[in-house]
Amino acid sequence: MKKQNEKLYTVLALCILAVLVYFAEKNLDAYNLRILNLGAIYVTLGVSLNLIYGFTGQFSLGHAGFMAIGAYVTTLLVLPPYYKEMIFILEPLVWPFTVMHSPFIVALLLSGLISALVAILVGLPVLRLKGDYLGIATLGFAEIVRIIANNIPQVTNGALGIKGIPEFSNLWWTVGVAVFTVYIIKGLINSSFGRALMAIRENEIAAEVIGVNLTYHKVMSFAVSAFFAGVAGGLFACLITTIDPRAFMFVMTFNILIVVVLGGLGSITGTIVAAFLFNFSLEYLRPIEAGFNIGPIVIPAIPGLRMVTFSALLLIVILYMKNGIMGGIEFSWKGLFRFIRKIFPNKKSSEGSAM
Amino acid sequence: MPLNLFLQNLANGLSLGSLYALIAIGYTMVYGILRLINFAHGEIFMLAPYFLFYGLLIFHLPWWASIIAAVALTSVTGMLSERIAYRPLRNAPRISVLISAIGVSFFLQNLAIVLFTGIPKPFFRPKFFKNIYQFGGVRIQSTLIASVIISAIFLALLIYIVYKTKTGLAMRSISTDIETSRLMAVNVDKTVSITFIIGSALAAVGGILWALRFPQLFPFMGMMPGLKAFIAAVVGGIGNIPGAMLGGLFLGMSEILFVAFLPALSGYRDAFIFAILILILLFKPDGILGKNVQEKV
Amino acid sequence: MELLMELLNVDNITMKFGGLTAVSNFKLKIIPGELIGLIGPNGAGKTTVFNMITGIYTPTINKIYFQDQDITGIKPDKIAKVGIARTFQNIRLLENLTVIDNVMIGFHLHLKSNLASAILKFPGYVREEESIYHKSMELLEKVELEKFKREKAGSLPYGQQRKLEIVRALATGPKLLLLDEPAAGMNPQETKDLMSFIQKIQNDFDLTILLIEHDMKVVMGICKRILVMDYGVTIAEGNPAEIQNNPEVIKAYLGVDADYA
Secondary structure, three states: OHHHHHHHHHHHHHHHHHHHHHHHHHOHHHHHHHHHHHHHHHHHHHHHHHHHHOOOOOOOOOOOHHHHHHHHHHHHHOHHHHHHHOOOOOOOOOOOOOOOOOHHHHHHHHHHHHHHHHHHHHHHHHHHOOHHHHHHHOOOOOOHHHHHHHHOOHHOOOHOOOOOOOOOOOOOHHHHHHHHHHHHHHHHHHHHHHHHHHHHOHHHHHHHHHHOOOOHHHHHHHHHHHHHHHHHHHHHHHHHHEEHHHHHHHHHHHHHHHHHHHHHOOOOOHHHHHHHHHHHHHHOOHHHHEEEEEEEEOOOOOOOOHHHHHHHHHHHHHHHOOOOOOOOOOOOOHHHHHHHHHOOOOOHHHHHOOO | HHHHHHHHHHHHHHHHHHHHHHHHHHHHHHHHHHHOOOOHHHHHHHHHHHHHHHHOOOOOOOOHHHHHHHHHHHHHHHHHHHHHHHHHHHHOHHHHHHHHHHHHHHHHHHHHHHHHOOOOOEEEOOOHHOOOEEEEEEEEEHHHHHHHHHHHHHHHHHHHHHHHOOHHHHHHHHHHHHHHHHHHOOOHHHHHHHHHHHHHHHHHHHHHHHHHHOOOOOOOOHHHHHHHHHHHHHHHHOOOOHHHHHHHHHHHHHHHHHHHHHHHHHHHHHOOOHHHHHHHHHHHHOOOOEEEHHHHH | OOOOOEEEEEEEEEEEEEEEEEEEEEEEEEEEEEEEEEOOOOOOOOOHHHHHOOOOOOOOEEEEEEEEOOOOOOOHHHHHHHHHEOOOOOOOOOOOOHHHHHHHHHHHHHOOOOOHHHHHHHHHHHHHHHHHHHHHHHHHHHHHOOOOOOOHHHHHHHEEEHHHHHHHHHOOOOEEEEEOOOOOOOOOOOOOOEEEEEEHHHHHOEEEEEEEEEOHHHHHHHOOOOEEEEOEEEEEEEEEEHHHHHHHHHHHHHHOOOOOO
C-alpha cells in the first residue's frame, strides 16, 4: 500500500475521531464522559509504559511516581495564586509556587519536561539494573516520590491533598494528548532509534557489541516515557479535580501495567484497546456491589465485591491469554484491509490490486 | 542520646526486625525456587491475625486451638494461591506470574474487606503478653522477647529442614535448576507446595506476633510490612535464607534507629527503607550474603 | 618494502576474576590482512581474550592497542565504532526482530541523523534509512538470506543463524573481525562452505580476521598463523605445520583427533 494512501486513511480516521469527540462532549453525561476521559488518559499512560517496558525491555514500575510529579506540577501551575493561599492550611505554600500561574498547555508541557528530567537523573544510575531488580528499584523510587509528597505540606499540602482543581481536562484534551502520544511513540519505534531499543530488549550484549550505546538509549527511552506519564498526571489532576499522595500508590502503576500486559507487550494497538476495556470493566462492574439475584440465590449488597470480582476476572484473563488481547499484532491499514478481504473475499479485490 | 534510650531503641529494632525476618523468609524461599516475587505474601501475613481473631471471638476456641487453626488456615491459603494462580503459569513469560501474584494480592485484600469489613478491629492481648520487664532503664515488652525467641526457634527449624532433610535438598536443587531437578525425579510440584506452606506458616506466625504488638487489624495491614520484608530479603541476598533473617534484623534496626535519631524526619521512615533498597541494588545487588553470579558471555 | 602498521597489539594482558586467573600474559600483534586462529581446549581462556578485546571485560594488567590507539577498557559500543566486530560462541541474534532488522542495526553506528529527525521523518533521515535498507539487502544476498528478510531471526535454522550473525558484524564496517567458533554445530559440507565464505569476505571487505575454532579442518585449512592456549597461557605460536608438530600442543590438545588432513 502506498505511503500516501496510508497517510490519507489516517487523516480520515482522525477526522472521524474528532467528530465523535465533538458529539460525545455535547451529548454524553458526566459519568460516561469521565470513563472515556480516563480511558484516553490510560492510553497515554499505557503507551508510554509500553515504550520503556514492551519495546526497550526495561521493567520499570515507577510510572506512578512520574505521574505524581506531573500531577503536582500541573496543579500548582494551573491554580490561581489567591486560591492556593486559601487551601494550603497545614503550612503556607512556599515561594515561588505562590506566584506561579500558567495556561493549561504550558503546565502540561512543564509537567512532562520535569518528569523527564527526573527520569534522566534517576535513570542514569538505576537503569544499570536488570529485570526484577530494576522493577523493585523503580517501585522504590515511585514510593519515595509519594512519601515526599506526603511530607512537604509547604509544597503539596501533604496528606490533605489539593482540592478544587479546575476541570480543564475534557475529551479534546485527553484524546488529543493520547493521539499525540501514539504519534510520537510510534514514530520513535519505527525508526533507527526504535530498532536500537528493541535490540536492547532482545539481547543487550549483542546490541552493545554492534555499536548501540546502552546508556543513552535506555535513559532516553525512560525520559520520553516519563514525559508522557507526567503529562498524563497533569491531565489526571485536572480531570478528577483532587489529588493527594494516596492516588499514586503502587495500585496506579499496577493498573497501567495490567493495561500494557493485557494489551500485549510491544503492541500499541493492544494498549489502546486494553486501556478502554480496563476502564469500562471497572465501571460496569459497579452494579455488583448493590446486590443482585442469580436465579433463586439472592446476593446482598456487599461493598468491595466489585474489586474482588475484578481481581478474579483479571486472574482468569492472565491465566488464559498469555500474549495479551491482541496477541502481539499491531494495527496497520494494510493489515486491516487484508483482514477485511479475508472475511469478504470478493468485495475489496479492486482495492487489493491497487495496493 | 542516653544509653538506656539507645538500648531501648535497639531492643525495639531487634523485635521489629525479627518480625520482618519471619516474613522475609517466605519471600526469599519462593524467589529462590520460582524466581517469583510473591506480592501476595503480605496478604498471607495479614490473614493470620484475622483468622485468630475470628477463632477466638466468634468461634470461642481456646487460645492454643485458635493459633494452630489460624496458622494452618493461612498456610493452606498460601498453598492454594500457588496451586490456583501460579502453577498454571509456570511455563508462561515471567511477567504473567508477577501480574498474577499482584492479582492474588489485590484479590485477598478485597476479599478481606468483603469478609471482615474495612473497619479496623482491635486485637486483644492476653494477660501473658501484657507484661513489661525492666532491665536497668530499659523497658521490654514480653511481645518483644516472644518475637525474638520465636523467630530464632523457627529459623533454626528451617535451617534444619533446608540443609538436613530430603525435602530441603529438593528445594535447593530446584532453586538451582528446575528442569534438571525434574529429570532427577524430584517432585517439583510437591516441593513447591511445601515451600509455600512453610513460608506462609512463618508469615502467619509473624502476623500474629505483629498483631500482638500493634493490636489493630485492617485489610491493608500487610502491604507495607510485606514490601519492607521483601526489601529485607533483597538486602540480605534474595534466595538466601539466613540472608533474609539478617536483612530483616538489619532493616528493623535501621528503621527504628532512623526515627530515634532523626525524629523530625520520622514521616520519611518508609522512604528511608526504600532508599536503602536502591543503594543496595546499586552497590551490592546480591545483598549482604548473596553470591555474585555473572552472566557468561 | 613499506612497514605495515600494526592493526592490533595485545600487549601482554592478564585477566583475573577475584582469585582466579583466566588469562595470563597474552601477547598478540596482528598486521592488516592476516587470518589468525586461536585454539585450545575448552576453558583455555580464548573467549575471555575476545571479551577483553571487545570491551566486555577490562584486562586486569596491561593494555590493548588498535591502530596505535589505546582501547583498553573502552565499552563495547565504542569498540565497534573504532572498527572491531565479533560474533559469539552461543549465537546472540535479536531473535524476535526480522532478519533484515538484525542487519540494519549493524549500520546504525554510521548514522548521522539524530532523534528528532528520526521522529519527524526529515528527508535526510529517510534517505539514510533507505540507504541502510539497500546495503543490508546486499549483504543478505551475499549469504543467500535475502528471501528470509522478513522472517524472525530466531526462526532460521542454526547454520543460517550463524551466517546472519556474521553478516550483522560485517554491517558495522569493521577492519578487524573476531569470530568465536563459527563452525560449531555445522556438518562437513556447511563447514566447507563456511571456510570459503570466510576467505571470500576477507577479500571482499578487506578484513583482518581472528578466529576461535575447535574444528581443525577449518583452522589448519585457512589460518596462516595459529596461537594455542591452555589454562590461560599461550603455549605455542606458528604456522599450521609447526603447530601440528609441536609436542606441547599435541600433549595439551591435538593428541586424540587426527583427521585434519
